[in-house]
Amino acid sequence: MSAGTRLQTAWADLTRAEQGVTGFIVGFAALLLFGLLSGGLAPTYFLYLVGIAGMYALLSFGLNSQWGFTGLINFSVAAFFGIGAYGAALTTADSSPLAGGFNPLVGLLVALVLAAVLALLIGIPTLRLRADYLAIASLGLAEVVRTIVKNESQWTNGTAGVRGIPSFFEGWPVLATFPEAMPGLEIFVPFGARIVLGTSFWSALLNVSLVLIFVGVSYALLRRVHRSPWGRVLRTIRSDEDLARALGKHTYSFKMQSFVLGSLIMALAGVFYAHLNLFVSPGDLDPITTFYVWVAVILGGSGSNRGALFGGFVIVAIREGTRFLNEFAWIPFDVAPLRLLMIGVLIVLVMRFRPQGVLPPQRELIWPSAVDEAPSRPDSGVREAKAGGGDE
Amino acid sequence: MVLLDHLASGLIFSSIIVLGSIGLSLVYSIADFANFAHGDTMTIGAYTSLVTFGAIGGLGGAVLGIPFGFFVALVVGMAMAALVAIVTEKVVYEGMDVDSIGLLITSIGVAFVYRAVIQMGFGADAVRYDIQALRPIEWLLPYNVRVTEHDVAIVVSAAVLVTGLHVLLQYTDLGRKMRAMADNPDLARVSGIRIDRIKLWTWVIGAGLAGAGGVFLGLYNLLSPRMGFNLLLLIFAAVILGGIGSVYGAMAGALLIGMIHELTPLLSQLGRVFTFLPEGFGLPIGNQYGSAIAFVIMVIVLLFRPQGIAGEAV
Numbered sequence: 136m137s138a139g140t141r142l143q144t145a146w147a148d149l150t151r152a153e154q155g156v157t158g159f160i161v162g163f164a165a166l167l168l169f170g171l172l173s174g175g176l177a178p179t180y181f182l183y184l185v186g187i188a189g190m191y192a193l194l195s196f197g198l199n200s201q202w203g204f205t206g207l208i209n210f211s212v213a214a215f216f217g218i219g220a221y222g223a224a225l226t227t228a229d230s231s232p233l234a235g236g237f238n239p240l241v242g243l244l245v246a247l248v249l250a251a252v253l254a255l256l257i258g259i260p261t262l263r264l265r266a267d268y269l270a271i272a273s274l275g276l277a278e279v280v281r282t283i284v285k286n287e288s289q290w291t292n293g294t295a296g297v298r299g300i301p302s303f304f305e306g307w308p309v310l311a312t313f314p315e316a317m318p319g320l321e322i323f324v325p326f327g328a329r330i331v332l333g334t335s336f337w338s339a340l341l342n343v344s345l346v347l348i349f350v351g352v353s354y355a356l357l358r359r360v361h362r363s364p365w366g367r368v369l370r371t372i373r374s375d376e377d378l379a380r381a382l383g384k385h386t387y388s389f390k391m392q393s394f395v396l397g398s399l400i401m402a403l404a405g406v407f408y409a410h411l412n413l414f415v416s417p418g419d420l421d422p423i424t425t426f427y428v429w430v431a432v433i434l435g436g437s438g439s440n441r442g443a444l445f446g447g448f449v450i451v452a453i454r455e456g457t458r459f460l461n462e463f464a465w466i467p468f469d470v471a472p473l474r475l476l477m478i479g480v481l482i483v484l485v486m487r488f489r490p491q492g493v494l495p496p497q498r499e500l501i502w503p504s505a506v507d508e509a510p511s512r513p514d515s516g517v518r519e520a521k522a523g524g525g526d527e
Numbered sequence: 528m529v530l531l532d533h534l535a536s537g538l539i540f541s542s543i544i545v546l547g548s549i550g551l552s553l554v555y556s557i558a559d560f561a562n563f564a565h566g567d568t569m570t571i572g573a574y575t576s577l578v579t580f581g582a583i584g585g586l587g588g589a590v591l592g593i594p595f596g597f598f599v600a601l602v603v604g605m606a607m608a609a610l611v612a613i614v615t616e617k618v619v620y621e622g623m624d625v626d627s628i629g630l631l632i633t634s635i636g637v638a639f640v641y642r643a644v645i646q647m648g649f650g651a652d653a654v655r656y657d658i659q660a661l662r663p664i665e666w667l668l669p670y671n672v673r674v675t676e677h678d679v680a681i682v683v684s685a686a687v688l689v690t691g692l693h694v695l696l697q698y699t700d701l702g703r704k705m706r707a708m709a710d711n712p713d714l715a716r717v718s719g720i721r722i723d724r725i726k727l728w729t730w731v732i733g734a735g736l737a738g739a740g741g742v743f744l745g746l747y748n749l750l751s752p753r754m755g756f757n758l759l760l761l762i763f764a765a766v767i768l769g770g771i772g773s774v775y776g777a778m779a780g781a782l783l784i785g786m787i788h789e790l791t792p793l794l795s796q797l798g799r800v801f802t803f804l805p806e807g808f809g810l811p812i813g814n815q816y817g818s819a820i821a822f823v824i825m826v827i828v829l830l831f832r833p834q835g836i837a838g839e840a841v
């Protein structure tokens with residue numbers, strides 16, 4: 136079988152939505168490649184965008200494992216993200232008002248512990264209640280966290296933010312000096328611009344590989360746990376919590392585990408952000424981040440990690456794409472609300488016309504072997520089986 | 528007494544929250560979802576009356592320092608908020624095939640659309656109504672209460688609106704149908720109540736009251752595109768505290784939340800309130816924590832009494 140036909144069968148295997156998304160991704164990648172080669176898009180900025188997209192993908196994974204799998208409406212994504220970022224920043228930065236200057240790995244650990252504690256604090260009062268209570272309470276508690284970070288300047292530097300955060304690889308054997316050690320490259324593109332790859336490019340490349348590792352590990356982990364019996368209980372809770380309880384599952388503790396797991400992944404995104412941006416401020420805890428991530432998850436398809444990944448990239452396209460509109464002076468209104476408008480319209484349109492999202496979960500929730508061995512149609516028809524056995 | 532002044536501002540702030548929370552509670556119980564666009568409906572009311580008031584001016588006389596024209600603008604603002612809510616219900620919510628959680632998420636999108644449109648039209652900066660700011664009422668100053676006539680107008684108007692709603696719910700046909708539907712929509716339907724029509728009326732009343740709340744919020748503070756969304760969490764706290772679906776519970780919850788919010792500054796000067804404490808005693812909690820304390824109290828109430836003050840068991 137040649138590569139061409141194999142590609143064709145693989146293409147035919149996809150659903151229409153998957154084909155559309157693949158086409159979109161290929162087109163978008165081509166556009167970016169064109170931008171890179173023609174010099175319109177600086178390579179360092181491109182890598183920054185990839186990093187941000189990876190960060191949103193992580194946040195979406197976190198939310199997906201809470202909302203998509205267990206049905207927990209968590210509106211405090213920004214709080215967990217912020218706790219992760221501040222945890223890492225306050226432990227590692229020189230200017231930290233608390234004990235700073237630790238190794239970034241310590242910062243990572245501190246951030247995760249803080250996020251777990253916060254998740255327990257938010258989860259204990261709200262996870263026993265109806266789903267919409269969690270929505271309101273978590274949004275409120277996220278505001279509490281933001282208020283504390285903003286006002287307790289003896290701990291967090293307040294509105295001034297925390298500066299002087301080292302890169303994640305500071306103090307590592309080889310990687311710490313990798314960007315400086317690499318030679319500056321110059322690439323001449325025929326008919327295009329001259330591209331210079333300097334120190335900033337290499338450190339951006341390091342950041343991107345870091346986020347790719349984070350994303351890859353979380354994806355693999357989530358994929359594994361969600362196919363496990365544990366994951367099946369979560370999905371049962373999402374579709375019918377009473378049923379799960381009737382089957383003898385302690386749903387509260389399952390919900391709590393799922394909530395903490397998701398929060399840890401969000402905090403991971405925060406840690407990455409702190410080391411990418413090298414500066415954190417209370418503005419990073421703005422609730423709008425929460426809703427960006429929500430759009431990513433419901434657009435991608437609740438319960439689907441592939442979808443969350445896709446949604447994360449779409450969000451970055453919206454966020455950074457609208458930034459270019461600033462350059463057009465003829466637009467008669469402020470561009471900042473346009474982003475808000477697009478997010479709002481996107482939420483309404485998705486919920487109105489495709490509530491399951493673009494890439495709803497399909498085969499990914501089932502072990503591949505189970506799909507292969509299953510007969511494509513049942514041995515006897517469902518109707519006959521019912522008609523034979525039931526006395527309805 | 529420093530306490531009296533804070534109680535007075537608590538009462539004023541409560542009246543604004545009451546107007547928001549009643550509408551939210553009505554929609555919560557009859558349309559059956561937590562409407563996150565409610566805060567931005569308030570913003571719509573506020574900005575509509577800003578435009579109307581700017582167009583028609585004061586219209587001669589004034590009551591309690593507020594020109595007649597402003598009351599016209601208030602009514603226009605309420606009508607606009609109700610109109611927008613109905614259009615949204617017809618265009619967005621009505622044909623949707625999702626559960627109440629899906630509607631909740633949709634309403635967030637709706638909220639963003641409202642806010643973005645307002646921000647495009649008016650900019651992100653805060654503006655104020657073109658009404659002369661008043662000095663505090665003279666004869667209350669000896670008691671250390673600093674309240675302007677505008678504040679009195681806010682409280683009185685809110686009281687009138689709330690009484691009107693009470694009469695509507697208790698003594699009119701529409702009110703009885705609304706209560707029936709909030710109680711048991713299926714039973715209401717088989718009893719011959721046209722639930723679609725009742726739902727529309729609920730949106731009209733809820734959004735109209737929210738619009739009024741928005742106008743008063745703008746009069747009390749300033750108008751900004753975020754004003755409603757910022758207040759929304761306090762309104763939710765009031766509704767939850769009162770018990771979801773109970774209008775009277777929402778009123779009580781709003782009073783409580785408004786008071787807590789405005790009494791927070793006292794925490795740092797407890798010694799001046801309670802004579803048995805030393806003069807300089809106070810908790811290190813500034814007044815920027817007003818909302819935060821209200822949420823925390825809401826969560827604590829949820830822990831021990833999830834159904835709220837007046838709600839039925841969940």
